[in-house]
Amino acid sequence: MSVLVVRGAVAVLEDAGRVRTGDVIVVDGAVVDDADTTDAEILDASGCVVTAGLVNAHHHLLQTAFRTLPGTRGIPMREWLPAMAAAYNAAGIDPELTGLAARAGLAEALLSGVTTVADHHLTWPSGADTVGMARAAAAAAADVGARLVSVRGAARDDPQEAASSAQAIVDALVPDRPGGVSADGMLQVAVGPAGVHSDPRETFDLLGEVAHRHGLRRRTQANEVVDVEIALERYGRRPLDLLEDWGWLAADVTLAHLCDVTPDEIGRVAASGTSATHAPGCDVPMGWGVAPVRALRDAGIAVGLGTSGGGSNDAGHLLADARLAMQVSALVGPQLPASEVLSMATSGSADGLGRTELGRLTPGSAADLCLWDVSGVADAGVADPVAGLLWASPGRRPRTVVVGGRVVVDAGRLVRADEGEIVARLFERVTR
Structure with missing residues (x-):
């Protein structure tokens, strides 16, 4: 003992x-x-x-290798997304780069007090060794001693290929583990498309099937500027309308960002038991909005905190983003006290991962x-x-x-x- x-x-x-x-x-x-x-x-x-230990509920660890890229700052999200995609294509995303970026991002996390990171990995080139990529990130976490939530995301992936990859990652990393959590609690697997702006219903359905089969958490991004614009253009509806129809407003789902939400939408998210993640260190400096955290919390929504990735935030320092969250909250409602924001960065984030043993x-x-x-x-x-x-x-x-x-x-x-x-x-x- x-x-x-x-x-x-x-x-x-x-x-x-x-x-x-x-x-x-x-x-x-x-x-x-x-x-x-x-x-x-x-x-x-x-x-x-x-x-x-702080819990970073929304990161993109791969972007640790792509910080402060020329032409990616202060631009609309419609321009930022292809700029980042071009950088990924030029670099060649493979297990080596995935592991090295994750190792740097996780080391940065530990050195700033973050002990658990949810890595919403969205870049899985078709035909790539996706299990090798997931293994490399998991090995990086084990190397530095951090907890990792590895999210098999999707961003314009072939839906069938994304689901097959997610199943293979579960089989390789957390076989037969309840909730996709390893026996020692150091590794967890989840799934999540980038958002309705990026992925069709089929991707949400098929990744959802993998999640239900294994009891995995589901995660996606919703109601940033481009998400709302593209949903209206493509479907004539807002993102949360689609997510509700597609079965992605539920107690096992966490939605990142939620910058542009109406009172009615907040009520529907709350009624569904869906949790949220605030990412001000990404959304504020890029001009993509400020989530109305006070209104979300007052509605009974569990809200965590994330940094998002280095392509928009450049830093993985969650406590600094907690400070920013506290400061900018006064722009969209009553100011959040420090105690509430600290709870968002710890237990709030952990609860959104289904990990009530963390963050307290x-x-x-x-x-x-x-x-x-x-x-x-x-x-x-x-x-x-x-x-x-x-x-x-x-x-x-x-x-x-x-x-x-x-x-x-x-x-x-x-x-x-x-x-x-x-x-x-x-x-x-x-x-x-």
Whole structure:
């Protein structure tokens, strides 16, 4: 039996605004109420706020290899999508690049306090080794010590080929696992077309069949600007009308973005039990909209937080995007308090993945946690150190990160991988 005690914190954020002091006790990778700590490993949290590991509910890890590309900033989404597609085609998407990009993105995630990443991978060239690509991303997560939700997405893929690939990925990565979650909880498989702007009903139907067969979560993107425009042009209807008809408003579905939604649509999403993911670090700087998070939450919709990918955000720093979410919320309704946004970045995101053991530090939860040093000058004068995690020190990094009871970041450095080597290998691949 392994016992870890996190001791001496300024504050411990347990769940949804519940703050306490005292120890966090971990036994065999799970948080417990109490245990014999005689021979425990002690993790000194002096001067720190302890939170659950952040959960990035919407990322595109491949885009880590395609950041700040010329001609991809401040342009309409109709122009951005083909610009990114051209870059992917020129680079050649294969298992090697998929793994290297995922390794860099996941290392960045851990170093910024994110312990679980949902990777909505949308680029699967026809005829490619898609199982090899999924394996490469999973191996990258295992290498650095992060949890990964591997989403077999689709973006104009042949529907039959996408479904066959999704089934093969389940068989290869999580065979016979309930909900597509590995026995150790470190890997999860889900499915999700890019959106109605990209994929026909057949793709939604066939990927949905794979999901229902294995109890997988379903995910898609909805109601960004281009999504609404193309749905109206192609079908004469709005995206959520289509998703409702196609069976993709349901309790096992999470919708990313939701920038342009009406009160009626919000009510229908809430009634269906569908959850949502806010991605302000993508949508705001690109001018694609701001999701009305206050209205979504007030309707009873579970809302998580994601960064989206490096092609639009350029950073995978979820805490920085949580700060942005808090700040821009006042543009579309009452301002969200820091406590709510922190819960979105932890338990809210985890719940949308069907992983209620993540994103909180209550007994029985997985021992994924971060120690955030609040003793420096950036936090001087801060009255509420938990709220200060967002209001003060933009871009702060955790001192220590633990995943499943194991330290994976110590003194701000990766424990299981070399950051310089990760960077060098990705640059070598993308500059060939």
